[in-house]
Amino acid sequence: MNNFIKRLEAFQHYKPLLQQLVMKDVKLKYRRSFLGYVWSILNPLMIMIIMVLVFESMFRFDIANYPVYLIIGQTVFNFVSEATNQAMWSITGNAALLKKTYVPKYIFTISKVTSSLVNTLFALGAMLIVFVVCHVRFNWYMLFIPVILLQVYIFSVGLGLLLAQGTVFFRDIQYIYGAFLTAWMYLTPMFYPINQLPFQLMWAIKHFNPLYSYITQFRTIVLEGLFPDTRLIIYGFVVAFASLLIGTWVFMKNQDRFILYI
Amino acid sequence: MKKKNDKNWNNNNEYAVIVDHATVRFNMASERIDNLKEYFIKLIKRELMFKEFLAVKDMSFKVRKGEAWGIIGTNGSGKSTLLKLICGILKPFEGQVTINGSIAPLIELGAGFDGDLTARENIFLNGAVLGYNKQFMQNHFEEIVEFAELQDFLDMPLKNYSSGMAARLGFAIATIVRPDILICDEVLAVGDYAFQLKCQKRMNEMRKHGTTLLFVSHSIDSVKEVCDYALWIEKGTAKMSGKVDEVCDAYMKYLQN
Numbered sequence: 001m002n003n004f005i006k007r008l009e010a011f012q013h014y015k016p017l018l019q020q021l022v023m024k025d026v027k028l029k030y031r032r033s034f035l036g037y038v039w040s041i042l043n044p045l046m047i048m049i050i051m052v053l054v055f056e057s058m059f060r061f062d063i064a065n066y067p068v069y070l071i072i073g074q075t076v077f078n079f080v081s082e083a084t085n086q087a088m089w090s091i092t093g094n095a096a097l098l099k100k101t102y103v104p105k106y107i108f109t110i111s112k113v114t115s116s117l118v119n120t121l122f123a124l125g126a127m128l129i130v131f132v133v134c135h136v137r138f139n140w141y142m143l144f145i146p147v148i149l150l151q152v153y154i155f156s157v158g159l160g161l162l163l164a165q166g167t168v169f170f171r172d173i174q175y176i177y178g179a180f181l182t183a184w185m186y187l188t189p190m191f192y193p194i195n196q197l198p199f200q201l202m203w204a205i206k207h208f209n210p211l212y213s214y215i216t217q218f219r220t221i222v223l224e225g226l227f228p229d230t231r232l233i234i235y236g237f238v239v240a241f242a243s244l245l246i247g248t249w250v251f252m253k254n255q256d257r258f259i260l261y262i
Numbered sequence: 263m264k265k266k267n268d269k270n271w272n273n274n275n276e277y278a279v280i281v282d283h284a285t286v287r288f289n290m291a292s293e294r295i296d297n298l299k300e301y302f303i304k305l306i307k308r309e310l311m312f313k314e315f316l317a318v319k320d321m322s323f324k325v326r327k328g329e330a331w332g333i334i335g336t337n338g339s340g341k342s343t344l345l346k347l348i349c350g351i352l353k354p355f356e357g358q359v360t361i362n363g364s365i366a367p368l369i370e371l372g373a374g375f376d377g378d379l380t381a382r383e384n385i386f387l388n389g390a391v392l393g394y395n396k397q398f399m400q401n402h403f404e405e406i407v408e409f410a411e412l413q414d415f416l417d418m419p420l421k422n423y424s425s426g427m428a429a430r431l432g433f434a435i436a437t438i439v440r441p442d443i444l445i446c447d448e449v450l451a452v453g454d455y456a457f458q459l460k461c462q463k464r465m466n467e468m469r470k471h472g473t474t475l476l477f478v479s480h481s482i483d484s485v486k487e488v489c490d491y492a493l494w495i496e497k498g499t500a501k502m503s504g505k506v507d508e509v510c511d512a513y514m515k516y517l518q519n
Contacts, residue, residue: 016395
């Protein structure tokens with residue numbers, strides 16, 4: 001318990017560093033680009049439009065308000081994919097710094113996931129445009145959306161910590177994870193309706209793919225104007241905290257050995 | 263970074279640094295294994311043995327508050343490893359390291375700098391790396407810029423700076439507060455002569471106010487000038503410690519033979 005309080009104090013002490021690192025990422029992302037932050041909104045819009053064109057003309061799915069359906073899945077998946085991919089390199093990428101000064105190492109991992117959260121908040125701007133264009137009815141349940149993002153954030157921090165510490169010891173993880181992410185994308189009902197899948201696969205996705213829970217919560221609110229199923233929310237939080245717990249535990253266990261491998 | 267040792271506080275509060283039988287072990291795998299394929303092959307062949315390398319072996323020494331210690335030794339003798347141990351970057355494999363007070367590590371100036379950010383932004387970033395908040399950095403911003411003499415280049419990305427200019431900025435930030443313990447690892451060698459004098463002056467000021475100094479240098483003259491005591495390390499063990507003149511003379515004699 002005493003240890004825990006000490007850790008919390010250390011985190012408090014280094015919070016300004018977390019802020020600075022996130023600001024650095026956000027600032028540098030669009031430095032010297034002409035449109036700057038507008039790209040954060042424009043980019044998801046462009047990708048969505050292309051995907052809508054592809055799927056509306058080539059493979060037709062029976063989904064009402066398809067652009068909205070698509071952009072929700074796309075935004076949530078991109079958040080997780082970007083956050084974990086960045087977090088994976090957070091320790092090895094800051095090797096120079098970690099060798100020269102004492103800084104709690106997890107700060108770098110959390111900062112990468114937080115930068116991705118900030119990017120996602122920009123992407124919500126793109127989403128808003130799609131909502132308006134597609135005549136989505138705004139409702140009070142939409143105030144619950146930050147809670148969904150919080151679940152995704154906690155989940156990503158946990159997975160990010162796990163990947164970051166793994167990459168220190170085995171650089172192969174980047175290739176394995178790259179392939180894993182592709183599989184994960186197709187196993188997430190991002191651009192297709194889940195009930196088109198064979199029953200067993202559908203069952204597996206509903207039970208073992210946490211992204212299904214997050215995306216479905218989001219879609220229920222926006223597309224159906226209803227409050228999401230409580231079981232989905234509980235499931236979402238349980239998986240998120242389990243991921244955080246496992247990630248933190250493994251990370252803490254191995255962090256003293258990082259310096260020997262970076 | 264603050265570490266408090268409540269248990270032995272009464273006995274030990276006259277000491278700033280206590281290194282108690284500390285050993286640092288590196289796993290020197292015959293080749294560095296950092297991919298899974300090799301790992302499994304070695305695992306199956308049972309070749310996954312690590313060559314142990316003890317960079318610091320059973321080292322013990324104490325530094326009283328306010329003392330200045332020079333750490334000398336040949337390349338690869340474990341000087342930097344010892345400093346990293348004291349800063350908390352490395353953890354001892356055996357033994358204990360106790361620190362009383364705040365540490366300013368000058369192991370490499372501007373270790374937290376990002377070349378794409380401007381000097382202004384880097385000041386805040388580096389300050390945060392050292393654990394200072396934004397308000398504090400804002401209050402001391404002018405002072406840092408003035409000391410580093412970089413007023414005209416504040417909004418230039420740091421990648422366009424020369425290494426000497428970056429080192430100035432690093433030194434100015436790292437020494438903005440008077441730390442209880444200042445750790446210097448050959449960082450002053452990069453600046454020009456005028457700046458070296460300036461740094462020396464600042465270090466002397468800190469010493470006057472009671473800062474403990476740990477100083478690593480290959481220049482025996484500057485060790486003699488700055489420090490009162492010296493620790494001579496050879497192959498990870500303390501070969502000799504005591505008054506700076508005696509240790510330095512013995513070391514020089516050893517080198518010439």
